[in-house]
Amino acid sequence: MRRSPAWIPVPPGSPFPLVNLPFGIGAAPGDEPSVYVAVGDHALGLATVAAAGLLEDLGVAPEVFQHDSLNPYLAAGRSTGARLRARLIEILTDPTLADRLADAVVPRDDLTLGVPVEVGDYVDFYSSIHHATNLGRLFRPDDDPLPANWRHLPAGYHGRSGTLVPSGTPITRPRGLRLVDGQPAFGPTEALDLELEVGFVIGAPSSVGTPVSTADASDHIAGLCLVNDWSARDVQAYEYVPLGPFVGKSFATSVSPWLVSLDALEPYRTAAPRQDPPVADHLRSTRDWAFDLRLQVLLESEAMRAAGMEPVRISCVGFADMYWTPDQQLAHATANGASVRSGDLFASGTVSGPTRGSEGSLIEATWRGECPLELPTGETRAFLADGDRVILEGWAGGDHRPLIGLGQVSGTIGGSI
Amino acid sequence: MRRSPAWIPVPPGSPFPLVNLPFGIGAAPGDEPSVYVAVGDHALGLATVAAAGLLEDLGVAPEVFQHDSLNPYLAAGRSTGARLRARLIEILTDPTLADRLADAVVPRDDLTLGVPVEVGDYVDFYSSIHHATNLGRLFRPDDDPLPANWRHLPAGYHGRSGTLVPSGTPITRPRGLRLVDGQPAFGPTEALDLELEVGFVIGAPSSVGTPVSTADASDHIAGLCLVNDWSARDVQAYEYVPLGPFVGKSFATSVSPWLVSLDALEPYRTAAPRQDPPVADHLRSTRDWAFDLRLQVLLESEAMRAAGMEPVRISCVGFADMYWTPDQQLAHATANGASVRSGDLFASGTVSGPTRGSEGSLIEATWRGECPLELPTGETRAFLADGDRVILEGWAGGDHRPLIGLGQVSGTIGGSI
Numbered sequence: 001m002r003r004s005p006a007w008i009p010v011p012p013g014s015p016f017p018l019v020n021l022p023f024g025i026g027a028a029p030g031d032e033p034s035v036y037v038a039v040g041d042h043a044l045g046l047a048t049v050a051a052a053g054l055l056e057d058l059g060v061a062p063e064v065f066q067h068d069s070l071n072p073y074l075a076a077g078r079s080t081g082a083r084l085r086a087r088l089i090e091i092l093t094d095p096t097l098a099d100r101l102a103d104a105v106v107p108r109d110d111l112t113l114g115v116p117v118e119v120g121d122y123v124d125f126y127s128s129i130h131h132a133t134n135l136g137r138l139f140r141p142d143d144d145p146l147p148a149n150w151r152h153l154p155a156g157y158h159g160r161s162g163t164l165v166p167s168g169t170p171i172t173r174p175r176g177l178r179l180v181d182g183q184p185a186f187g188p189t190e191a192l193d194l195e196l197e198v199g200f201v202i203g204a205p206s207s208v209g210t211p212v213s214t215a216d217a218s219d220h221i222a223g224l225c226l227v228n229d230w231s232a233r234d235v236q237a238y239e240y241v242p243l244g245p246f247v248g249k250s251f252a253t254s255v256s257p258w259l260v261s262l263d264a265l266e267p268y269r270t271a272a273p274r275q276d277p278p279v280a281d282h283l284r285s286t287r288d289w290a291f292d293l294r295l296q297v298l299l300e301s302e303a304m305r306a307a308g309m310e311p312v313r314i315s316c317v318g319f320a321d322m323y324w325t326p327d328q329q330l331a332h333a334t335a336n337g338a339s340v341r342s343g344d345l346f347a348s349g350t351v352s353g354p355t356r357g358s359e360g361s362l363i364e365a366t367w368r369g370e371c372p373l374e375l376p377t378g379e380t381r382a383f384l385a386d387g388d389r390v391i392l393e394g395w396a397g398g399d400h401r402p403l404i405g406l407g408q409v410s411g412t413i414g415g416s417i
Numbered sequence: 418m419r420r421s422p423a424w425i426p427v428p429p430g431s432p433f434p435l436v437n438l439p440f441g442i443g444a445a446p447g448d449e450p451s452v453y454v455a456v457g458d459h460a461l462g463l464a465t466v467a468a469a470g471l472l473e474d475l476g477v478a479p480e481v482f483q484h485d486s487l488n489p490y491l492a493a494g495r496s497t498g499a500r501l502r503a504r505l506i507e508i509l510t511d512p513t514l515a516d517r518l519a520d521a522v523v524p525r526d527d528l529t530l531g532v533p534v535e536v537g538d539y540v541d542f543y544s545s546i547h548h549a550t551n552l553g554r555l556f557r558p559d560d561d562p563l564p565a566n567w568r569h570l571p572a573g574y575h576g577r578s579g580t581l582v583p584s585g586t587p588i589t590r591p592r593g594l595r596l597v598d599g600q601p602a603f604g605p606t607e608a609l610d611l612e613l614e615v616g617f618v619i620g621a622p623s624s625v626g627t628p629v630s631t632a633d634a635s636d637h638i639a640g641l642c643l644v645n646d647w648s649a650r651d652v653q654a655y656e657y658v659p660l661g662p663f664v665g666k667s668f669a670t671s672v673s674p675w676l677v678s679l680d681a682l683e684p685y686r687t688a689a690p691r692q693d694p695p696v697a698d699h700l701r702s703t704r705d706w707a708f709d710l711r712l713q714v715l716l717e718s719e720a721m722r723a724a725g726m727e728p729v730r731i732s733c734v735g736f737a738d739m740y741w742t743p744d745q746q747l748a749h750a751t752a753n754g755a756s757v758r759s760g761d762l763f764a765s766g767t768v769s770g771p772t773r774g775s776e777g778s779l780i781e782a783t784w785r786g787e788c789p790l791e792l793p794t795g796e797t798r799a800f801l802a803d804g805d806r807v808i809l810e811g812w813a814g815g816d817h818r819p820l821i822g823l824g825q826v827s828g829t830i831g832g833s834i
Contacts, residue, residue: 121579126660139659147658152601153594157660158575158667162538163625163755172626174753177570177697184569186697186752208580208669209589232753241564242556243543243574244661250575251753252625280594280603335603336591336649336668338580 007098008105010040015395015405021088022223022258022407023070026111033068033114037088038258038407041108044092048104054091058083069118070201070259074222075342077204081222082263113257114166116225117201117343122164122253123333124197124229124347125156127324129273131352134364139237151277154324154332156349159229160250164345167257170414173386174251176235188416189232191369192384195350196297196360196392197227198319198406200326201259202344211334215286217327220340224265224291226256226392226409227347233363233383255345256392256409264404268292268396272325279328282335289325293406294318295351295394297360302387303377311391312376315365317351317358319394388413424515425522427457432812432822438505439640439675439824440487443528450485450531454505455675455824458525461509465521471508475500486535487618487676491639492759494621498639499680530674531583533642534618534760539581539670540750541614541646541764542573544741546690548769551781556654568694571741571749573766576646577667581762584674587831590803591668593652605833606649608786609801612767613714613777613809614644615736615823617743618676619761628751632703634744637757641682641708643673643809643826644764650780650800672762673809673826681821685709685813689742696745699752706742710823711735712768712811714777719804720794728808729793732782734768734775736811805830 006018016022016038026043027033036043049055050062059080064072073081091097126132129146132155136145149155165171173192177184203222206212212220229249236248272290295318300311329346350360359365362383366372369382384390390413394406423435433439433455443460444450453460466472467479476497481489490498508514543549546563549572553562566572582588590609594601620639623629629637646666653665689707712735717728746763767777776782779800783789786799801807807830811823 121577123663136659149594149601149655149658153656155656155660156663158577158663160538160575160755161578162758162761165625172754175628176753177566184566184697186699208582211592235753238566239570239572240659240661241566242553242657242661243572244657244659246540246573246575247750247753247755250750250755252755280601282603333664333667336593336652336664337589338577338664338667338669341579344579 006039006092007095008039008042008044008092013403014040015407016040017402017404018089018092019402020260020264020404021085022260024116024257024259025069025114028106028111035065035067035070035073036111038108039092042105043108043111045104045106049091049101052100055084055087058087060084069343070116071118071343074117074201074203075205078219081203081261085261085263115164115255116257116259117345119161119164119343119345120341122159122161122345123156124159124349125154125324125329126349127154127322127329128349128352129323130354131350131360131364134352138363138368151275152279154329156329156333157244159253163250164253164255167254167409169254169411171230171252171411172414173416174232174235175416176232176247178234178238184238189235191233192413193231193233193362194297194384194390195229195231196295196315197229197347197350198293198394199225199227199255199345199347201225202340202342205341206334206339208339209337211337212330214284214327214331217330218262220330221262221326223259223261224406225259226394226406228254228390228392228409228411229347254409254411256407258407260406265291265396267401270320273321273323275323283328283331285325285327289327290320290322291396292320293394293396295392298391298393300389301375301377301379301385303379304375307377309376311389314373315357315359317353317360319351322348322351384413386413386415423456423509424512425456425459425461425509430820431457432824433457434819434821435506435509436819437677437681437821438502439677441533441674441676442486442531445523445528452482452484452487452490453528455525456509459522460525460528462521462523466508466518469517472501472504475504477501486760487533488535488760491534491618491620492622495636498620498678502678502680532581532672533674533676534762536578536581536760536762537758539576539578539762540573541576541766542571542741542746543766544571544739544746545766545769546740547771548767548777548781551769555780555785568692569696571746573746573750574661576670580667581670581672584671584826586671586828588647588669588828589831590833591649591652592833593649593664595651595655601655606652608650609830610648610650610779611714611801611807612646612648613712613732614646614764614767615710615811616642616644616672616762616764618642619757619759622758623751623756625756626754628754629747629757631701631744631748634747635679637747638679638743640676640678641823642676643811643823645671645807645809645826645828646764671826671828673824675824677823682708682813684818687737690738690740692740700745700748702742702744706744707737707739708813709737710811710813712809715808715810717806718792718794718796718802720796721792724794726793728806731790732774732776734770734777736768739765739768801830803830803832
C-alpha cells in the first residue's frame with residue numbers, strides 16, 4: 001500500500017518518518033512543556049491539534065497533551081495509543097489540514113526536550129550475555145564470568161529515578177570512594193564510563209498482587225527509548241558487594257527524548273536467541289520480543305570539537321541478540337506481586353555484542369584501559385575525559401523495510417563537582 | 418518550664434504527647450486525605466486549622482495542608498517546620514481555641530492513614546554492624562562476615578518506591594525463583610521475613626551536583642518513621658549476586674503513618690559508636706546523629722488472634738548503636754552529586770543488636786530456622802506463616818525525659834498470589 005506523503009516534509013534517512021511518530025515532551029521558546037510528536041525535522045504540538053478539535057473520540061482527554069510528561073497519556077493504555085497514532089497519520093496525510101495546523105508545527109531544534117516520562121521507578125537489567133560475560137571476567141576474574149543464576153532470571157536492580165536527565169544535560173564527574181593503591185580513598189572517579197542501553201516504558205499500570213505475564217506484556221509496555229547509564233567503574237567496583245551498584249551509578253542516567261511506540265516497532269520484531277537451559281514457565285516468551293535494532297556509540301573529544309571533526313563511532317551493536325527480552329524482564333519484575341506505574345522505566349542493561357567493536361561500554365572496549373581507544377586527534381581513551389561528548393543512537397529497518405529510529409541521547413562530561 | 422496541658426487529652430504513656438506532634442496523611446470518613454498532626458488518641462486536621470486563619474505568617478501556603486502527601490509541606494524546609502510546630506503548641510495549649518477547632522479534631526482510629534510522603538526514591542542501607550555480621554555469616558559462611566568495604570561506607574541500594582504501602586496493608590506472600598534441592602524453582606517464598614528499620618525522610622530538596630555534607634544534613638532531613646522491609650530470603654539469596662536485592666524485596670515495604678520531626682527527637686540525640694578505622698573526611702559526623710530509640714517487633718499468629726491472645730514480643734533492640742548514622746548516609750548518597758527530593762525515604766537497614774532477643778529479622782532470630790521461635794500457642798516459626806501479623810514499634814525517652822514514640826507499623830501476611 002502506498003501512503004500519501006505527510007505535509008510535514010520528511011528528509012530521506014530521517015529517523016522520524018510518518019510510520020514512526022514517537023512522542024516526547026518539548027517546550028517551544030516561551031512556552032510550557034507539552035506533548036509533541038516528531039515528524040522529520042519538525043514536531044507537531046498535540047495540545048494545539050487537540051485544541052483544534054481533531055483528537056476527539058479517542059478516549060483521551062485533551063488536557064493530557066498539555067501535561068509536562070507523557071504519563072497521563074500512557075496511562076490510557078495501548079489501544080488508545082494505537083487509535084491516536086492512526087488518527088495522527090490521517091491528520092498528517094490530509095493536506096487540507098496543513099494551514100489550519102501551521103501553528104502546531106515547530107522545528108525540532110527549537111524545542112527544549114525533556115525526559116518524556118515522569119519515572120516512578122527505574123530498573124536496570126543486565127540482559128546481554130556478552131556484556132555480563134565481559135563484566136564477570138573484569139570484576140570477578142577468579143570465578144565463572146556468568147553468575148550461576150544468570151541464565152535462570154533476568155538480573156536487575158533499582159536505579160535512582162531522581163537523577164534521570166534529558167539528553168544534552170552535562171554530566172558532572174562524580175566523586176566517590178574507590179581503591180587507590182589498595183586503600184579506599186575519596187575523590188573524582190578515574191573510570192567514568194558510558195553504558196549503551198535501550199529502555200522500555202510502562203503505559204497502562206498494573207496492580208499490586210497481579211503479575212504481568214509475558215503474554216500480557218504488550219498491554220503494559222508503551223515503547224522504547226535510549227538510555228545511557230553513566231557509571232563510575234572504580235566506585236562501582238569498590239561498593240557493589242553485597243548490595244549491588246549504588247553511588248557508582250546514581251549520579252546521572254541520560255534518557256532520549258522520543259519514545260518510539262511498540263506499534264511503530266512491530267515490523268522489526270524478531271526471535272531472541274534460544275535460551276539454554278530452558279527458563280521457568282512464567283518467564284517463557286509467547287511471541288517474538290527481540291527487536292532488530294542497530295545501536296551505536298559516538299564519541300567526540302574537546303580537541304575534536306575544536307578541530308571541527310565529526311564524532312567518531314566507537315561501537316556498533318545489534319539489539320536483537322539480547323538474552324533476556326522486555327516481556328521476560330517485566331514478568332520477572334512483577335512475578336512477586338510488585339506493581340508497575342505508568343512511566344516506569346526498565347533499561348536493558350548494557351548492550352554488547354560478541355565481537356571487537358560491538359562493546360556497549362568503555363570498560364569492555366578498552367578492557368579496563370589495557371587497550372585504550374585511539375581518537376582521530378591522536379588522543380587515547382581508557383575511560384571518559386572531561387569535555388568528551390557521548391552520543392548514543394539507535395535505528396531499525398533498511399533494505400525493504402522503512403527506516404525508523406530511536407533518535408539520539410547525548411551528554412558531555414562537564415568537569416568535577 | 419511547666420507547659421500548660423493541651424486541650425486535646427493525652428493519655429499517660431501515649432506515644433504522641435504535645436512535645437511530639439508527628440505529621441501524617443489521613444482521611445476522615447467521607448473526606449479526601451489531608452495533613453493531620455497526632456495528639457494522644459486524636460489527630461488535628463491542619464486543613465481546618467489553616468482555614469480558621471490560625472496558620473498564617475509561617476511561610477507555608479494553606480493549600481499544602483489539603484494535599485494527599487506531606488511533600489509540599491516538607492519542601493518548605495526545616496525552619497518552616499519548626500515555626501509551624503511552635504505555632505501548633507501555642508494553639509493546642511490555648512483553651513479558648515478548643516471550641517473553635519472542635520471540627521478539626523478526630524479520633525485517630527477514625528482516620529484512614531496513608532504513607533505520609535510521596536516517595537520519589539527509596540534507599541535502603543545496611544548500617545547495623547550486628548545485622549551485617551549476622552547476614553554475612555548466613556549468606557557467605559566461607560568469607561569474612563563483613564564485606565571489606567563495610568566499615569568505609571554506609572552500603573545501600575535503591576528499593577522500589579512504587580510498592581511502599583501504609584501500615585495495615587495486607588502483605589501477599591510473593592513468588593519467586595529460589596533453590597529447591599539445589600535447582601532453581603519458581604513458587605511462593607518459604608522464607609518470608611520482616612526487617613525492623615527506621616527511615617528518615619527528606620524535607621528541603623538538594624540540587625544535582627551539590628552534595629549534602631554531614632554538617633548540612635539537618636537542613637534536609639525532616640524526621641523519622643518506622644519501616645518494615647519485608648524480605649523473601651530464599652528469593653533474595655538466589656538473586657542477589659551480583660546486582661543486589663531486587664524481587665526478593667520489591668513486593669512490599671510498609672511505612673508507619675506518623676513522621677516524627679527531628680525537632681521532637683532533639684532531646685534523644687546521642688553519640689554513635691566510635692568508628693574504627695576512621696571514616697573518610699566527607700563521612701565524618703559533625704555532631705551526634707544517633708538517636709536513643711528503643712524498637713521492638715511484635716508477632717501475632719492467626720491462632721493467637723483466635724484465642725484472644727495479645728501479640729508477643731519477639732525482639733527488642735536499641736537504635737543508638739547503629740554504626741552508620743543518617744547524616745553519613747545522606748552525605749554518602751549525595752557525595753557523587755546525586756540530588757534528593759522532598760519525600761525521598763532512606764531506611765536504616767535492619768536494626769539488630771549484639772545479643773539474643775535483639776535481632777531485627779527472623780533469619781537472624783531463628784538462625785535461618787535452626788532455632789525456631791516458640792509462640793504462646795505452642796506454634797513455632799522459622800519464618801512468617803500466612804495469617805501472621807507483625808507490628809514494629811519505636812519510642813524514645815522515659816526516666817527524666819518525656820516519652821515520645823514513632824508509633825507502629827503493622828502488616829498481616831495475606832496468603833499467596
